[in-house]
Each structure stands twice: as structure tokens, then as C-alpha cells.
Amino acid sequence: MKSAQHNTTEWSDSVKLTVYDNKPRPVLTGSPSWLSPGASVTLKCEVEHPSAGWRFYWYKAVPDGSQRSYSYELLPGSSIGTEQDSYIVHGQTHTAGYVCKAGRGDPVIYTETSRTKFVWSGDVRPSASLTVSPDRAQHFNSDSVSLSCEGNSTEWRVRRFDESNYLSHCSDWGRMTGSTCNIYSYGPSNAVYWCESGSGEFSNTVNITVQNYYTHGIILLSPVRPVTEGESVTLGCKLKTEHLSSVFFYQNDKLIQNGSRVELNISAVSQSDEGFYKCQSSGRVSAQSWMSTYGPIVFQGYSNPLAAFPLLQV
Secondary structure, X not given: OOOOOOOOOOOOOOOOOOOOOOOXXXXXXXXXXXXXXXXXXXXXXXXXXXXXXXXXXXXXXXXXXXXXXXXXXXXOOOOOOEOOOEEEEEEEOOOEEEXXXXXXXXXXXXXXXXXXXXXXXXXXXXXXXXXXXXXXXXXXXXXXXXXXEEEOOOOEEXXXXXXXXXXXXXXXXXXXXXXXXXXXXXXXOEEEEEEEEOOOOEEEEEEEEEEOOOOOOEEEEOOOOOEEOOOOEXXXXXXXXXXXXXXXXXXXXXXXXXXXXXXXXXXXXOHHHOEEEEEEEOOEEOOOEEEOEEOOOOOOOOOOHHHHOHHHOO
């Protein structure tokens, strides 16, 4: 009986096999994005293709004074994760950033960490403060604008979050000298700005609108920070190349003053004066800006914080 014959081929060419750890990245959302100081914030951590067994871990972003990044501290009650994919932060008074991640199994396999979600506050009495010069919410793109940080710190950085959801640092579009950032490049027309101290504090946040004077040529002159109830405030209108003659002022798209007066004077501000303002002159209309008010003792917050900066809600 003949034995079976075994034929062999030549070895194939070698191939390189790379295994990627394709962890999902959860999406963190927060509501509201702008809040009245002391209000509650609801965070939600969503994992793609959700299934049973996930536990969720919640962190607060802390500015790293020596870096352009953040360190992260676990929020109370989330050291072993929560079964719920939502988390409520009670009594937030200032701007803050948060991230989340999820994990399951034994041993636990974690997702990637979410992108940072910022919740902004215009609190006028924070431990760190941002001021704008010139002190107004709208500027022409040719204006010289500086952002100054104040508080108990020797190290500061200024951050910007624009309508394209891009987070950047002063050195990307300006020059930081001591505690002041001088803006050289505006980029997007709408953005929010704030200071971060070397000791891990966030300042109040301001919304700035920039107009190209060649294409728009008109801006509203309005305060960039909340106005104290009972005090007076003056709103104006500015044309880059022409003299103002007749000016129309609008609050929430309702005409409230017209004629030869080029300023809108409010002698005693009340909460009813909160709202969107814009001006019109020589056939041109400015962008609108939100003016908020607060009480002389207790901060009243925005009557409609989510609507205050609609272009920057994420």
C-alpha cells in the first residue's frame, strides 16, 4: 500500500497586522449652556450604541497654570461610576468645564474621555474677573481690543470658544503680556472669551461680536457686562466712515426710539430692559447684542440665559 504524499508550497510574503484599540468616545452635553449664578446644570453622557452595563464617570476641568490644557477632578459621588447617564451639578456660580467617560466589565474597560463641555456664566462677582477695553460688546475688525484678567493670581491665560466650536488660546490670535491679551486676529465674528488663573479659577465670560466695516460698517455700542438695576446706561450706534444723522434703536426687534437722537438713554435700568438690542442708520443695521441686568444685592441672572448667546450654544 502506497503512503500518502504531502506536497508543500513556498512561504507566502509576510504581512503586518496591526490591532487598533477602537474605543468609543462619549458625547457630553449640558443644559443650560449659559446660566444664572447659583442655578443647576444637567450633564448627559451619551455612548454610541448604548447597552446595559455601562457606568458613567464625571469630572470637572481644572486649568493647569503651566500648560495649555486641563487636569480633571472627579465630581462627588462618581468615584465608582453612576448607573445613570446624567448628572446634576447644583448651585454652579461661575464658568466651568466638564468631561465624562463610561466603563463596563470586570476588569473594567473604559471608553475614551469626552470632549470638554463648557457651561458659561456672566457672574459679575467672580474670584477671577475679565474686563474688555473698549468696554463694549461689538467691535470693528480693525479695532484694537484688549482683554484683562484680574484676581489673586500671578499667572493667567485667556481662552476663546467660537461659533465653529473651536477652543483656542490667546497666543493663537493675539499676544499675552502679563495678565492682558491684545487681540490681533479676530477670525469668527462671534465668540466667547474668559480668563483662567494659574490657581485653577475661571473668570466671568463675555460674548464679543466683530463686524467687518467694509461689508457692514455699523456696530451697536452696548455694555459687555451686566448692568446694575437702578443705574443709568447709554447705548449708541457707530458708523465707521460716516456721520450719524438719524438712528433707530430696537429691543427684541421692536422699534423703541427713532429720530435725530444718536444715543438711547435708560435713566434707571430694570429687569424689563434686558433683551437683544440693535441699531439702524443710513440704511445699515448692526448685529444684535444681549444686555442683561442684575440686582444691586442679589444677582438676578439672565431672564433667558439660553437665548442670550444663541450662536454659541453647543
